[in-house]
Amino acid sequence: MDAATLLFVFVLAAFVGLEIITKVPPTLHTPLMSGSNAISGIAIVGAILALQGEYSTTAQVLGFVAVIFAMVNVVGGFMVTDRMLSMFGSKKKKV
Amino acid sequence: MSTYLYIAAAVLFILGIKRLGKVKTARSGNQVAALGMLVALIGVLVEAKVLDWTMASIALGIGTVIGVLLATRVQMTSMPELVAAFNGLGGAASALVAAVELYDKSKESTLASQDTMVATTVPLSILIGTATLSGSAVAYFKLAGKPFPHPFKGALRNLSHVALVLGIVYASYWSATSMGAEADTAMIVLLVLSTIAGVFLVTPIGGADMPVVVALLNSLSGVAAAASGFVIANQMLIVAGALVGASGLILTQIMCKAMNRSLGNVLIGGVGDGAVAADAREYHNIKKTSSEEVAMLLDGATSCVIVPGYGLAVAQAQHTCANLAKELESRGVDVRYAIHPVAGRMPGHMNVLLAEADVPYDKLWEMERINSEFENTDVVVIVGANDVVNPLAREKTGSPIDGMPILDVDKARTVVMIKRSLSPGYAGCRNPLFDHENTLMVFEDAKAALQGMLDELKEM
Numbered sequence: 001m002d003a004a005t006l007l008f009v010f011v012l013a014a015f016v017g018l019e020i021i022t023k024v025p026p027t028l029h030t031p032l033m034s035g036s037n038a039i040s041g042i043a044i045v046g047a048i049l050a051l052q053g054e055y056s057t058t059a060q061v062l063g064f065v066a067v068i069f070a071m072v073n074v075v076g077g078f079m080v081t082d083r084m085l086s087m088f089g090s091k092k093k094k095v
Numbered sequence: 096m097s098t099y100l101y102i103a104a105a106v107l108f109i110l111g112i113k114r115l116g117k118v119k120t121a122r123s124g125n126q127v128a129a130l131g132m133l134v135a136l137i138g139v140l141v142e143a144k145v146l147d148w149t150m151a152s153i154a155l156g157i158g159t160v161i162g163v164l165l166a167t168r169v170q171m172t173s174m175p176e177l178v179a180a181f182n183g184l185g186g187a188a189s190a191l192v193a194a195v196e197l198y199d200k201s202k203e204s205t206l207a208s209q210d211t212m213v214a215t216t217v218p219l220s221i222l223i224g225t226a227t228l229s230g231s232a233v234a235y236f237k238l239a240g241k242p243f244p245h246p247f248k249g250a251l252r253n254l255s256h257v258a259l260v261l262g263i264v265y266a267s268y269w270s271a272t273s274m275g276a277e278a279d280t281a282m283i284v285l286l287v288l289s290t291i292a293g294v295f296l297v298t299p300i301g302g303a304d305m306p307v308v309v310a311l312l313n314s315l316s317g318v319a320a321a322a323s324g325f326v327i328a329n330q331m332l333i334v335a336g337a338l339v340g341a342s343g344l345i346l347t348q349i350m351c352k353a354m355n356r357s358l359g360n361v362l363i364g365g366v367g368d369g370a371v372a373a374d375a376r377e378y379h380n381i382k383k384t385s386s387e388e389v390a391m392l393l394d395g396a397t398s399c400v401i402v403p404g405y406g407l408a409v410a411q412a413q414h415t416c417a418n419l420a421k422e423l424e425s426r427g428v429d430v431r432y433a434i435h436p437v438a439g440r441m442p443g444h445m446n447v448l449l450a451e452a453d454v455p456y457d458k459l460w461e462m463e464r465i466n467s468e469f470e471n472t473d474v475v476v477i478v479g480a481n482d483v484v485n486p487l488a489r490e491k492t493g494s495p496i497d498g499m500p501i502l503d504v505d506k507a508r509t510v511v512m513i514k515r516s517l518s519p520g521y522a523g524c525r526n527p528l529f530d531h532e533n534t535l536m537v538f539e540d541a542k543a544a545l546q547g548m549l550d551e552l553k554e555m
Contacts, residue, residue, distance in 0.1 A: 002212075003211070003212035003325075006212070006324070006325055006328065006330065006333055009330045009333050009334060009337075010321060010324075010325075010333045010337050011337075013105075013321075013333060013334040013335075013336075013337035013338055013341075014337040014338075014340065014341045015341070016109060016337075016338065016341075017112070017337055017338040017339070017340065017341025017342045017345075018341045018342075018344070018345060020109065020112055020113040020116065020338075020342070021112065021113075021116050021341075021342040021345045021346070022116070022345075023116075024116045024345075024346070024349065025118055026434065026436060026442070026443050026446055026461060027118060027443055027446040027447075027450070027456065027459070028115065028116060028117075028118060028121055028443065029310075029346065029349070029350075029441075029442030029443030029446075030174060030178075030441055030442060030443035030444060030446070030447050031115065031121055031125065031443075031447075032112075032115045032116060032121075032342070032346065033178060033309070033310060033313050033343070033346060033441070033442065033443075034174070034177075034178050034181070035111070035112070035115050035124070035125045035128060036112055036115070036128075036313065036317070036338070036339045036342050036343060037178060037181050037182055037185065037313050037316060037339070038128065038129070038132070038181070039108055039111070039112070039128055039131075039132070039317075039335050039338065039339050040182075040185040040186075040189075040313075040316040040317045040319070040320045040335070040336065040339045041132070041181075041184075041185050041188065041320075042132070042135060042320050042331070042332055042335040042336065043185060043188040043189040043192055043224075043319070043320045043323050043332065043336075044135075044136070044139075044188065045135055045136075045138070045139040045327075045329060045331070045332055046188075046189075046192035046323050046324070046326070046327045046329065046332060047188055047191065047192055048136075048139045048140070048143060048146070048151055049139060049142070049143055049327060050191075050192060050195040050196075051143070051146055051147050051150050051151050051154075052143050052144065052145050052146055052147070053145035053146075053147065054145065055195065055199055056198070056199050056202075058198060059195040059198055059199045060147065060150065062191050062194055062195050062198070063191070063192075063195055064150055064153075064154050065154075065191060066187070066188045066191035066192055066195070067151065067154035067155060067158060067188075068154050068157050068158040068161070069158070069184040069185075069187050069188040069191070070158065070184070070185065070188035071154065071155050071157070071158020071159055071161075071162060072158045072161045072162040072165065072181070072184050073162070073181045073184045073185040073188065074132055074158075074162065075158060075159050075162030075163060075166070076161070076162035076163070076165045076166045076177075076181055077162075077166075077181050078125060078128070078129040078132070079162065079163060079166035079167065080165070080166040080169065080174070080177060081125045082122065082125055082126070082129075083166065083167070084171070084174070084447050084450075085121050085122040085125060086122065087171075087447070087450045087451045088118070088121070088122075088450050088456075
């Protein structure tokens, strides 16, 4: 895929990112951060691809470590965000 | 097939982040984003043709176990450290993906001779990912209260930064235009320099600015993921990374605005260096009081504002604090919480803690709204906050917190400050509020002090 197409995708996605987050109430600053942080664990896709047979052993070891790191980021990030947001939820019922 | 799954994942990420920005839809937004991740994972497992399934399952399994343990075991009070750690891991994964490409593809010919885009984005991805990792590590230690000073000062610091930038540019060029063992050496040099870059980026940033740093590192981890997307020519990685990068930048801006500073100012400021020294001898008019006296004071008040800070988090006093507020309300006292945008160590830190203690959302007042109310407040109880109520910020003294908007608690009739000692806050400067004529100091751990007040009140 050529560089221009990828750059095009990047620029458009960045604008979408700027537009969808406008006024965030302070309560959500922490959950938004940890939730979007979990999304940045998407590098896991690249890490898994590095585990393919065509790569050298060294590369596969690095890929293995990368998969662990990214998976901790993904699973931990989404779970802890849900834990935080569930507390907001339980509180709302009482009000 | 995998392409369609990637498109679905990208859409789910966009919807998820959008929903995360609204209180009502936040929880489902997080779940939608998590679903997106699952779809992306299925996509890559479909795409990977000759995958070593054993290795992949073991790695995914280990990652899942560690992730679950961290997410379920962490105290809400140490959320900032956890987010910093996750940021670092995400950055590290992105850097490793690029390192793998560089290592394997530069064996027989240089990256530059194969593909200009890969040759450009591999060093970039290594740089951003590694700097995110080392920057997050420094942030982690700073958040845990360990000092991490910049090794250089003044002109030498600027010089070191220029040298570092030149070194990184050269190492990037070198790694893309060499092959075999030389390319590996170049990569290691680039890794080392990038690590130093992350450290230098975060070390000069001073105390009160920590929430900005956490938000900025979050944005960087997104950019790192996008860069690795360029490396492996995967549009979905680019979309997801760019989304996180952009939304993280917005969050960073919101933080900066709350502190009345520009991002550049925060980054280069070197705040915290020339810290106005603070020690107990500088205070002359300290009035010490006890939980018992404060309880009596509170019982006679009609309005009370609680100002929570990092000390509340450290002492795990959020539940005790909420119980005290409930007891006061049952006695007819109007209780509200004043939330400074950067109270604690990350954006929205106090909101999360108080939500854990079941404090209703409408009791939390933001700074702009509550500042005009302090004049008519009988008692302000400051629980482990310091810099965000420091009147020094309103004066131009060259202190690290110059110009930061603060909660004007000194306008209240009485200020009760619960604090273990007269030590300075995170920004390291003297707080004239301690000396203020209306200020009473309770030198105790936040939880013990609040519990003491609660017990006294119940006996009245």
